Amino acid sequence: MRYFISNVIKIIPVLFLISLIVFILVRVTGDPVALMLPETATDQEREELREALGLNDPLYIQYFNYMKDVLRGDFGDSLRYNQPALGIVLERLPASFTLALSSMAVAVLLSVPAGIYSAIKRNTFSDLIITGASVLGKAMPNFWVGIMLILLFSVNLGIFPVSGSGTLAHLVLPSITLGTGIAAEMTRLIRSSMLEVLNSEYIRTARSKGLHEAFVINKHALRNALIPVVTIMALQTSTLIGGTLITETVFSWPGMGQLLVQAVNLRDMAVVQAATFIIAILVILSNLTADLVYRYLDPRIKYED
Amino acid sequence: MKFRWLVFAAIFFFFLTACNPDSSGEVSGNGSESGENELIIAAGSDMVTFDIHDHNNTSTEAIHVNMFNYLVKNDGEGGFVGDLATEWEIIDDQTWRFKLREDVKFHNGDPFTAEDVKFTLERVAKDNTLLEHGNYNQIAEVNVISDYEVEIVTHNPEPALLNRLSRLGSGMLPKNYIEENGWEHFLEQPVGTGPYKFSEWIKDDRVVLVPNENYFGEKPKWDRVVFRAIPEDSTRVSELLAGGVDIATNIPPDDWERIENDENLKLAKSPSQRVMLLVLRTADEYVTSDPRVREAIDLAIDKEAIVESLYNGAATPTRTRVTPGNVGANEKLYGTSLYDPDRARELLAEAGYPDGIEIQFDAPSGRYLKDKETAELIQSMLAEVGIKANLTFHEWSTFSEKYAEKSFGEMFMIAYGNSMFDAALALVRLKQAENVGETDYINDEVEELLQVAESNMNTEERIAQYQRVQEIIAEERPQIYLFQMDSVYGLKANINFEPRLDEMFYVDDITKN
Numbered sequence: 001m002r003y004f005i006s007n008v009i010k011i012i013p014v015l016f017l018i019s020l021i022v023f024i025l026v027r028v029t030g031d032p033v034a035l036m037l038p039e040t041a042t043d044q045e046r047e048e049l050r051e052a053l054g055l056n057d058p059l060y061i062q063y064f065n066y067m068k069d070v071l072r073g074d075f076g077d078s079l080r081y082n083q084p085a086l087g088i089v090l091e092r093l094p095a096s097f098t099l100a101l102s103s104m105a106v107a108v109l110l111s112v113p114a115g116i117y118s119a120i121k122r123n124t125f126s127d128l129i130i131t132g133a134s135v136l137g138k139a140m141p142n143f144w145v146g147i148m149l150i151l152l153f154s155v156n157l158g159i160f161p162v163s164g165s166g167t168l169a170h171l172v173l174p175s176i177t178l179g180t181g182i183a184a185e186m187t188r189l190i191r192s193s194m195l196e197v198l199n200s201e202y203i204r205t206a207r208s209k210g211l212h213e214a215f216v217i218n219k220h221a222l223r224n225a226l227i228p229v230v231t232i233m234a235l236q237t238s239t240l241i242g243g244t245l246i247t248e249t250v251f252s253w254p255g256m257g258q259l260l261v262q263a264v265n266l267r268d269m270a271v272v273q274a275a276t277f278i279i280a281i282l283v284i285l286s287n288l289t290a291d292l293v294y295r296y297l298d299p300r301i302k303y304e305d
Numbered sequence: 306m307k308f309r310w311l312v313f314a315a316i317f318f319f320f321l322t323a324c325n326p327d328s329s330g331e332v333s334g335n336g337s338e339s340g341e342n343e344l345i346i347a348a349g350s351d352m353v354t355f356d357i358h359d360h361n362n363t364s365t366e367a368i369h370v371n372m373f374n375y376l377v378k379n380d381g382e383g384g385f386v387g388d389l390a391t392e393w394e395i396i397d398d399q400t401w402r403f404k405l406r407e408d409v410k411f412h413n414g415d416p417f418t419a420e421d422v423k424f425t426l427e428r429v430a431k432d433n434t435l436l437e438h439g440n441y442n443q444i445a446e447v448n449v450i451s452d453y454e455v456e457i458v459t460h461n462p463e464p465a466l467l468n469r470l471s472r473l474g475s476g477m478l479p480k481n482y483i484e485e486n487g488w489e490h491f492l493e494q495p496v497g498t499g500p501y502k503f504s505e506w507i508k509d510d511r512v513v514l515v516p517n518e519n520y521f522g523e524k525p526k527w528d529r530v531v532f533r534a535i536p537e538d539s540t541r542v543s544e545l546l547a548g549g550v551d552i553a554t555n556i557p558p559d560d561w562e563r564i565e566n567d568e569n570l571k572l573a574k575s576p577s578q579r580v581m582l583l584v585l586r587t588a589d590e591y592v593t594s595d596p597r598v599r600e601a602i603d604l605a606i607d608k609e610a611i612v613e614s615l616y617n618g619a620a621t622p623t624r625t626r627v628t629p630g631n632v633g634a635n636e637k638l639y640g641t642s643l644y645d646p647d648r649a650r651e652l653l654a655e656a657g658y659p660d661g662i663e664i665q666f667d668a669p670s671g672r673y674l675k676d677k678e679t680a681e682l683i684q685s686m687l688a689e690v691g692i693k694a695n696l697t698f699h700e701w702s703t704f705s706e707k708y709a710e711k712s713f714g715e716m717f718m719i720a721y722g723n724s725m726f727d728a729a730l731a732l733v734r735l736k737q738a739e740n741v742g743e744t745d746y747i748n749d750e751v752e753e754l755l756q757v758a759e760s761n762m763n764t765e766e767r768i769a770q771y772q773r774v775q776e777i778i779a780e781e782r783p784q785i786y787l788f789q790m791d792s793v794y795g796l797k798a799n800i801n802f803e804p805r806l807d808e809m810f811y812v813d814d815i816t817k818n
Contacts, residue, residue, distance in 0.1 A: 030702035034709035036436060038361050039721050039732060045439035045707055053435035071790035077310055081508070083492065091508070147539050154547045162544040165510055165536055200584050252535045255497075262351075262509070267702060 004288070011284050015277065019070065023063055023269075025276065032079055032267035033054075037265050053079075066273075074182025075277070080263065085270035089278055095165060097256035099178065099248065102171055107186055109239060112229065114183075115190025118219065119198060119225075120266050130187065137184030142243055146177040146250035160195050161278045163252040174251040183235050189232045194225040210266045234290030292302035319369030343529040344812055346664025347541050347550040351509045351534035355495040356488075357476045358429040358437045363724065364554070366473045367810045368512055368532050372412075373476025373497035376403055376422070377467055379726055381806060383632045384465045389417065389477055389498065398462040399445075399763050407452040409480040409521045412496045412503070413496035415457065419455045423447040424455065426479035440725070462760040464767055468632065470725040472807075500525040500813055509534055513731035514812075523813065540596050545570060545795045552802060552815070556619045556795045557674065564795045574619055575804035577792040580626045581679065581720040583785040584713075588745035592664060593715045597656040599782040602716070604649040605690040608642040608787050611682055615675045625775040626721060626731045628789050629804045633728025633758075636778050642788075647691040660690030667707070670698040673720045674790065680718050711742030726807070728771035729759055735774075735783060746783035 033050045050056055054065070069076060075085040102220060117131040152161040153173060162171050198221055206216045244257030252258070255276055263271035346690045352365045357373060360366075376390040378537040387393075390403040394685075409417035430444040435657035443463050448456040459466065469475065477498060485490045495503050500522065512532040514610050516525035533550060535541040542560045545553040546567065556564065556572065564570045585593045585602070592598055608622040622642035653661065666687075667678035677698060684696045692717070699707065707713060722732050733739060736755050740746050751774050776782060794804055799818040 006532045031706045031709060033482055034705040035702055036361075037439075038724075039705075039708070040723070040734065041439060041710075042733070048433045048438070049436070080353055081491075082356055082359050088508070147543075150540060152550075155543050158547060162392050162539050162547050162549050163537075164533060164549075165507070250540055252510065252533070252537070252540060254507050257511050258536070265702065 004076075006293070007288055011281075014284065015280055018274065018276060018280045019067070020063070022273050023066060024059075026267065026269045026272050027059065030267045032269060035266055036079060040301075066218075070273075070277075075245060075274035078263075079268045080266055080271070085268075085274040088271060089259065089274045092254065092256040092259050092277070095253060096244055096248070096257060098171065099174055099244060099253055099255055102175040103178035103182065103243070103247075104236070106175050107182040107236070108233070110179070110183035111186035111190055112226075115187045116194050116222065116225070118187070119191045119194035122195065131191070132183040134187040137180050137187075140181070141244045142154055142177055142181055143250050145180060146173070146247060149173045149177060149281055150250075152291045163250075165252075170251075170253075174247050174253050177250070178240065178247045180238060181243060185239070186229070186232055186236065190225070191227055193228045194221065197221045197225040200224075227294065230293050230297065231290055234286050237286040241282070309407065319811060339637070339765050341527070341528045342817070343531065344527045344815060344817070345531045345533060345550045345552075346810055346812075347533045347535045347544055349534075349536055349538070349541065350556050352506065352512050352532065355492050355503075355506075356437040358432075358441075358474050360390075361473065363473075363722070363808050366724075368514075368807055369476055369497075369807045370499070371501040371514055371530065371812050372499040372503060373478075374409075374499055375471050375475045376405075376477070377471045378473045379807065381533055383630065383634070383726070385471060386413065388451065390602075391615050393467075395762065396456065398627070398760075399459045401459075401466055403455050403457065403547070405455070406521060407453050409498050409815060411482065411498055412517055413482055415479055417477060417479075417480055417498050418452045419449040419568075420452075421480045422455045423449055424483075425475075428478075429474055431811045439760070440469055440472075440474060443469070451676065453592065462762050463513060464758075464762050464764065465725065465727045465729050467613040468725050469471070472724050472726070486681070495701070498643050501527075503532060506549060516814060526813050526816070532810075542795065545797075548797070551797050551800050551817070552810075553795045555646050555674070556793045558615070558619065558793075559654065560795075561617060561793070568799050571796055571798050571801055573794045573796055573804050574791045575738075576621060576628065576630075576806060577808060578628070578631075578723045578726075578806060579673070579720045579790045580628065581620075581673065581676075581718065581787045581790060582626065583683075583716055583718055583787065585716050585783055585785065586714070586743075586745055587747070587783050589688065591715050596781055597652045598658070599785070600782050601656070601690065602692065603689065603782055603785045604645045604652070606683055606686050606785075606787070607644045609644065611679055612788050615789070617790075619793055620788040621791075622788045623786050623788040624779045626723075626784070626786055627728045627775055629772065631723060631726050631728060631731065632764075633731075633768045635772040635775040638775055639789075644684075646690050653691055658691075660691060663693040663695065664716055666694035666696045667704070667713045667717040668698055669701050669719070670702040671702040672704065676718070676720070679787075683718070683750045713743075728768075728775075732771065732774055732778075735778065737791040740744045740783070744783035748777060748781065751777050 033046050033055065037046060037049065054062065066076065073086065077083060078085045078088050081088055114130050118127040121127050150162050150173065153160045161170050164170055203216060203221055206220050244255055245261050248255045248257035249261055259271065260275045264273065295297065348364045350364055352368050353360045357369055364422060372388045377387060378388045379383045380386050381517050389406055389409060390559045391406055393401060393403045396402050405419060418698060426441065426444055426447050429435050429441040443459050443461065445458045445460045448458065450456055457466065479496050482496050500517055500519045500520045504513040504515045507514045511534065513529040514568045516528065535544060538557050541553045542556060544550050545564065561572055564572055587594050587600050611624060612618060612620045621640055623639050624641060625635050625638035627776045628639055629636055666684065668676060680696055687694045732755060735744065735746055735751060737747060737752055754774050758767045761767040761770065792804060792808055796802055801816045
């Protein structure tokens with residue numbers, strides 16, 4: 001418990017640091033006013049708007065005002081939507097969550113059997129195929145996979161809708177797009193984790209006792225090999241979130257990823273800050289959860305010291 | 306055992322494909338099987354807001370025109386027809402009186418009156434944090450004469466007032482509804498006077514409108530109108546090919562053939578208000594200060610070739626930015642361009658540069674259709690006559706920042722729109738107060754003509770003044786106009802849609818066979 005609390009406390013400086021870095025990055029990379037007004041706007045119009053938005057204040061005053069509001073849960077208003085940024089980001093969470101979960105499901109369904117199978121059948125033809133496929137899966141960029149899937153399954157075969165959201169069918173292609181990349185990574189990690197277990201002494205002991213090979217694998221190897229999978233899944237959270245940026249844009253999926261991409265393009269500072277803040281919390285939480293689950297799965301792991 | 310899985314898989318697939326109540330997810334492409342008369346339009350960006358005063362986004366306005374009405378409408382030929390106003394007259398140089406329709410109700414049932422006009426226009430005229438403020442701060446006040454009569458008073462004579470009132474930012478808002486419920490509520494549940502009512506908005510996904518049965522004009526034709534946001538070009542085209550949308554905007558030239566070869570689809574093109582141009586610095590320290598050098602640059606560029614090779618003909622060469630359909634257009638300079646590389650070389654020699662010159666050339670990349678390719682082609686055409694253009698590309702946010710700071714060198718490329726449909730907006734950047742650091746252009750005749758025309762209430766005289774300015778600019782070239790860009794739409798073959806110069810979607814002008 002103490003471990004858990006001290007970890008939660010550690011989150012605070014991390015979030016603080018993230019907010020500072022993002023604040024500075026967003027401000028030094030472009031002037032939102034130049035983007036908000038059309039090409040034909042006059043200098044005076046730009047100046048008035050800059051003043052109205054408080055962009056003429058020195059950076060440290062802007063940051064001070066910003067942090068004062070953030071502590072009250074107010075990230076400021078989105079320049080694009082002219083509404084509170086936090087609300088806009090939170091509104092998108094369910095869509096991104098749905099996509100992330102189903103992608104993770106695709107990844108687990110593909111990678112766990114494939115990884116275990118290729119470890120058991122090490123150095124055989126099937127192992128070669130699976131390892132090869134996972135290298136290929138890792139090498140193919142998300143947006144390319146997405147566009148290819150659209151061309152095949154939507155335009156040519158007409159099985160799934162091209163883009164958008166609303167039904168389960170809309171979820172299939174984006175989940176596969178995002179899921180396969182992660183599956184590729186996970187397959188390789190699971191394979192090596194399984195190999196390690198298979199070479200361990202207790203497996204040799206089990207085998208030497210004359211136990212049936214299927215029993216050895218199911219009862220002894222599998223359980224132990226799956227423990228690292230939990231960590232791997234948690235580590236993929238940030239990959240998953242990074243992947244939603246591209247996948248959501250390709251499929252017009254109305255989630256946080258697409259929101260963030262457009263907010264960055266428009267220098268919509270409040271939304272970028274709120275979104276990165278939420279993403280940071282999500283990543284930290286998923287790592288914490290992984291720790292807890294890990295401990296539950298393997299009682300030998302103790303964090304008390 | 307295997308069989309059970311097969312059945313399961315079959316049921317699963319059936320579930321995925323059949324359980325599809327949502328129209329935007331049409332897979333089969335057979336439109337409205339439910340018998341519902343539905344129109345789906347896909348644009349490259351999401352609507353930004355329902356605050357009609359706080360955006361300058363054409364595709365947002367293209368949705369709003371179906372929900373809100375202006376006082377007057379642009380007839381597309383430089384004239385105006387009444388919408389919420391039935392008639393109007395100029396009382397004196399700074400006062401306009403409008404008579405309003407008396408049979409108009411907002412979607413919530415409130416009657417539309419003069420108070421709403423005052424509320425709407427004074428808000429944008431007075432609040433300088435609103436993005437449209439700069440286009441309305443010419444209005445000093447709006448006086449309610451009676452329930453259905455208003456007077457608009459401007460700070461100075463404002464000949465382009467009707468242009469201002471027939472565009473983005475002029476949709477009439479419900480005063481009582483907003484004051485009683487607050488802006489937040491209005492933004493969530495917007496209410497206007499138009500033929501269609503708000504139904505839902507899922508951000509970065511779709512805006513759905515439904516008919517307003519109490520509309521004062523012709524009865525709305527569609528049962529449901531869906532505006533989808535599909536930012537990725539290839540996805541938008543795929544959606545059209547798969548039959549998921551009726552109309553898709555901004556089809557890239559590379560996809561035209563695919564669409565034209567599909568018997569279920571077709572293309573529709575229209576000139577747009579956007580003109581691509583080069584902006585040159587005329588201050589002494591730049592080689593482009595010599596008008597002969599500027600002329601040489603103009604003559605070196607084969608605009609027809611750019612239009613043919615990069616845009617498949619979907620653009621019109623022009624020597625003015627004020628194109629037909631705008632008040633003050635000089636049609637003699639439209640549809641024509643100059644190209645004479647030999648003369649360009651001579652001009653450089655005459656200017657004292659027989660061995661050529663070197664200039665800085667900045668251009669945005671990814672902002673406009675084929676902007677990068679256009680700039681590269683221009684660079685190589687300039688090289689042909691001995692002008693070495695050091696081309697630097699900028700991502701749009703960097704470009705627009707440099708543009709606002711006015712920190713470019715000899716030449717940059719940009720494409721200007723004109724939502725005002727008036728020469729004033731098109732030429733205002735050439736005024737000396739505006740052009741320092743951009744063109745640095747000084748011509749007393751141009752300056753005087755622009756000053757006078759801006760507040761000249763005599764329409765004919767004003768038009769002549771602007772036409773004269775365009776002639777001088779075409780001759781002296783502080784800006785070199787390249788071509789007017791077309792907007793290109795992909796449609797289902799059974800959809801009748803005439804794209805508009807202003808890029809609006811008045812959905813009741815769109816029909817389905």
